Amino acid sequence: MSRLRERTPWIAGAVIVAAVLLVGRIDLAHTEDRIPPVPPLCVPDTIECNNARNARFGPRLDEMRRLDHDFDRRAWLYGGIAAVAMGLATAFALARSPSLVGQRRVFADAGVAGIVLGLTGVGVLWVAGREISPPIGAAFLPCLTLIAVAGLGGSVARAQSPPVEEAVVERVAAEGPSLGRLRRVALAALFCTGLTVVLAWAFAAPQNGSCDMPSSAPAWTTAFAWAAVATAAAAGVLALIGLAARRWFIALLCFVVNPAALIYMLLSTGVAC
Numbered sequence: 001m002s003r004l005r006e007r008t009p010w011i012a013g014a015v016i017v018a019a020v021l022l023v024g025r026i027d028l029a030h031t032e033d034r035i036p037p038v039p040p041l042c043v044p045d046t047i048e049c050n051n052a053r054n055a056r057f058g059p060r061l062d063e064m065r066r067l068d069h070d071f072d073r074r075a076w077l078y079g080g081i082a083a084v085a086m087g088l089a090t091a092f093a094l095a096r097s098p099s100l101v102g103q104r105r106v107f108a109d110a111g112v113a114g115i116v117l118g119l120t121g122v123g124v125l126w127v128a129g130r131e132i133s134p135p136i137g138a139a140f141l142p143c144l145t146l147i148a149v150a151g152l153g154g155s156v157a158r159a160q161s162p163p164v165e166e167a168v169v170e171r172v173a174a175e176g177p178s179l180g181r182l183r184r185v186a187l188a189a190l191f192c193t194g195l196t197v198v199l200a201w202a203f204a205a206p207q208n209g210s211c212d213m214p215s216s217a218p219a220w221t222t223a224f225a226w227a228a229v230a231t232a233a234a235a236g237v238l239a240l241i242g243l244a245a246r247r248w249f250i251a252l253l254c255f256v257v258n259p260a261a262l263i264y265m266l267l268s269t270g271v272a273c
Contacts, residue, residue: 017086020081068133086110094106111146228262
């Protein structure tokens with residue numbers, strides 16, 4: 001029961017974030033419904049009809065831009081509400097944890113929540129439509145807010161030395177068998193991330209593609225590419241498991257470095273030309 005009481009601020013913040021996501025999704029669907037329909041094809045296909053049809057595309061594009069601009073302003077409001085809600089959840093959790101060890105735990109929880117909100121932001125951008133979509137900054141505002149709080153607050157808390165009694169409690173909790181295994185999982189995620197970087201570099205090094213000619217790299221690079229994808233996927237799964245041990249910074253590295261390595265690997269083939 002006391003454990004649930006400690007989680008009350010986080011639960012309340014998560015409920016508010018879920019409500020914001022629901023309202024934002026309804027708003028997005030309503031905004032997309034207001035987009036003017038595409039002018040129908042001309043039957044029969046005459047020059048006069050096509051000219052009149054093409055003339056209707058301009059006002060439709062202007063209306064889409066207006067709707068997208070209005071939705072962007074509301075999306076920043078939604079992101080701000082979610083960020084404030086989780087910031088207040090962190091503040092209330094800190095107020096309920098007077099000890100230094102408890103405050104360190106709260107900042108670690110804030111980092112974990114930030115990673116979860118970052119993945120949620122990726123999902124929001126993924127499911128958004130082409131015509132109307134939220135700004136990237138608004139989608140990641142709650143994530144960046146909590147990561148900043150966890151990074152700065154956690155650094156200050158770590159720089160302080162707790163009383164002897166609290167230090168003993170913290171050491172006993174850190175040496176628990178289940179928590180130790182989860183921390184090893186987080187370190188395994190870090191190892192997989194490093195392996196992804198090495199494999200991506202090994203794939204990109206022999207690539208000689210450019211915008212003028214396609215790549216003609218050796219055949220063995222294909223195996224390195226698939227191996228990099230596999231290690232990146234493994235790092236992501238292990239990082240999520242490691243979040244249970246509050247290893248949020250390792251998860252952050254995994255979710256930033258692995259996609260960047262795969263994108264670098266893809267761009268090295270000249271596919272972006």
